[in-house]
Amino acid sequence: MRSREETRHDTVLLDVDGTLVDSTYHHALAWHRAFRRHDISLPMWRVHRSIGMGGDRLVGVLAGDDVEQRIGDELRSAWHEEYAKLADEVEPLPGAADLVRTLSRRFTVALGSSGKPEFTRQAVDLVGVRDDVAVVTTSEDAPSSKPAPDILEIALQKSGGRSAIVIGDSTFDVSSAARMGAPCVAIRTGGFGADELRDAGAVLVARGLPDLLDADWDELARMQPPPGASDEPPLP
Amino acid sequence: MRSREETRHDTVLLDVDGTLVDSTYHHALAWHRAFRRHDISLPMWRVHRSIGMGGDRLVGVLAGDDVEQRIGDELRSAWHEEYAKLADEVEPLPGAADLVRTLSRRFTVALGSSGKPEFTRQAVDLVGVRDDVAVVTTSEDAPSSKPAPDILEIALQKSGGRSAIVIGDSTFDVSSAARMGAPCVAIRTGGFGADELRDAGAVLVARGLPDLLDADWDELARMQPPPGASDEPPLP
Numbered sequence: 248m249r250s251r252e253e254t255r256h257d258t259v260l261l262d263v264d265g266t267l268v269d270s271t272y273h274h275a276l277a278w279h280r281a282f283r284r285h286d287i288s289l290p291m292w293r294v295h296r297s298i299g300m301g302g303d304r305l306v307g308v309l310a311g312d313d314v315e316q317r318i319g320d321e322l323r324s325a326w327h328e329e330y331a332k333l334a335d336e337v338e339p340l341p342g343a344a345d346l347v348r349t350l351s352r353r354f355t356v357a358l359g360s361s362g363k364p365e366f367t368r369q370a371v372d373l374v375g376v377r378d379d380v381a382v383v384t385t386s387e388d389a390p391s392s393k394p395a396p397d398i399l400e401i402a403l404q405k406s407g408g409r410s411a412i413v414i415g416d417s418t419f420d421v422s423s424a425a426r427m428g429a430p431c432v433a434i435r436t437g438g439f440g441a442d443e444l445r446d447a448g449a450v451l452v453a454r455g456l457p458d459l460l461d462a463d464w465d466e467l468a469r470m471q472p473p474p475g476a477s478d479e480p481p482l483p
Numbered sequence: 484m485r486s487r488e489e490t491r492h493d494t495v496l497l498d499v500d501g502t503l504v505d506s507t508y509h510h511a512l513a514w515h516r517a518f519r520r521h522d523i524s525l526p527m528w529r530v531h532r533s534i535g536m537g538g539d540r541l542v543g544v545l546a547g548d549d550v551e552q553r554i555g556d557e558l559r560s561a562w563h564e565e566y567a568k569l570a571d572e573v574e575p576l577p578g579a580a581d582l583v584r585t586l587s588r589r590f591t592v593a594l595g596s597s598g599k600p601e602f603t604r605q606a607v608d609l610v611g612v613r614d615d616v617a618v619v620t621t622s623e624d625a626p627s628s629k630p631a632p633d634i635l636e637i638a639l640q641k642s643g644g645r646s647a648i649v650i651g652d653s654t655f656d657v658s659s660a661a662r663m664g665a666p667c668v669a670i671r672t673g674g675f676g677a678d679e680l681r682d683a684g685a686v687l688v689a690r691g692l693p694d695l696l697d698a699d700w701d702e703l704a705r706m707q708p709p710p711g712a713s714d715e716p717p718l719p
Contacts, residue, residue: 272511272527279508280572288574290691291508292674336516338524435719438528440676454719455526483671483690 256468258408259350260399260429261380262415263360265299265437266456267343268370271416272438273333274298281325282310285318295438296483299417301361301392302326308482327363334366339374340436342457347376349460354412354468358383359402361392361419381406393419394479396426403427412467414459418447418480425476432459432467443483448476492704494644495586496635496665497616498651499596501535501673502692503579504606507652508674509569510534517561518546521554531674532719535653537597537628538562544718563599570602575610576672578693583612585696590648590704594619595638597628597655617642629655630715632662639663648703650695654683654716661712668695668703679719684712 265271275295282289287310297305302323307315314322350356357380360367364385371377382405389397403411413424416437424431425448433449434456435441444452450470453459501507511531518525523546533541538559543551550558586592593616596603600621607613618641625633639647649660652673660667661684669685670692671677680688686706689695 269527272508272515272531275508276512283572290576290672291505292672295508295674336519340526436526436528438531438674440679441719442678443676483677 258411265416277330299419357406421447425472494647501652513565535655593642661708
């Protein structure tokens with residue numbers, strides 16, 4: 248039988264885009280512009296709701312496998328160009344540095360992003376928490392992007408932690424976490440509705456990072472993801 | 484006692500931004516850029532959730548009455564410039580023209596927008612439904628913007644209708660409708676969560692306009708808004 252100490256998560260894994268920096272809407276616009284370059288017209292709200300999965304999956308999910316096979320790489324390259332033009336507008340989300348520093352006193356803190364390394368580095372520098380986190384893991388470190396658990400699993404492994412709580416802003420963070428057995432605390436900053444995050448299996452939904460300073464981290468450190476949270480989140 | 488025919492709504496009032504054209508996210512970015520010009524930093528998701536109320540109210544609600552009094556008009560002017568740069572990217576939402584034409588065979592159809600006349604005209608031309616609607620009402624025609632009912636009431640009055648069903652995409656459309664006693668059908672295209680729209684009092688929530696072709700319009704034409712739907716929608 249494991250002791251109580253052993254069942255307590257020792258690590259917090261944080262998502263970056265939409266969680267530490269306010270980049271979700273810029274990513275949505277960049278993808279929308281990338282698709283438009285190829286005469287593919289998608290409602291912005293559907294593009295928005297797909298931000299948080301990796302770019303390797305997004306094209307096929309939104310535009311179909313045929314488009315992915317035909318011009319997937321061209322679309323990702325167009326997205327990269329379009330996002331680079333918008334990246335300077337991206338700001339830290341309120342409370343990001345404060346929460347990371349506060350959590351780092353009680354937990355090992357690691358960052359796990361589905362994003363490109365250059366944009367993730369830029370985001371981490373912007374928030375100014377490089378010295379407060381054990382490791383930063385990006386799409387380059389993992390074979391499959393969210394909602395696959397690979398990025399989070401590698402972040403946990405590299406950080407030397409035993410088990411983790413995840414903080415994210417999208418349904419993909421929730422299911423990605425659940426697939427490695429981790430509970431996910433979700434914040435509204437990615438623009439998902441509270442019900443979408445709860446239905447995905449978030450164990451707590453908060454407006455933003457400052458609200459998590461007052462959360463009961465002792466309780467969260469003992470939680471497990473609810474049944475079904477590891478399912479592929481449906482795109483609305 | 485009113486006959487059954489008299490209790491049947493004879494008019495459909497449609498919102499324009501986010502309902503007929505895919506402009507919600509462009510409006511959010513334009514407002515975000517406008518606030519940034521004045522060194523006011525607001526999380527994008529909160530700006531997004533305020534799109535649908537009029538610009539006369541948005542500044543005070545998002546940034547406070549002090550900011551409204553000090554630089555409200557400058558912010559609106561900055562938004563206008565920023566949105567004008569993005570407006571060419573705005574596209575009709577799928578099914579917009581088809582739904583307007585289909586409904587116009589059974590109902591008087593009128594458009595009621597909180598937007599600026601020039602952008603609303605541009606949107607209506609883009610969708611190509613000017614000849615299918617009885618009237619287009621914009622912020623210029625009404626003293627107060629949504630969620631006040633003025634714009635919808637004036638649109639109903641000008642169209643010669645007796646009572647209306649409203650189709651919109653935001654919680655502000657729902658409460659604006661309820662304040663004139665009209666039920667509101669809400670679509671997800673503005674990026675609100677389904678629960679946000681249902682909680683606001685939408686009598687039906689659909690993914691988009693094509694889904695409304697199959698709705699039971701006989702039933703909708705007899706519905707009333709639920710109690711509480713006229714309350715000011717809370718900003719999340």
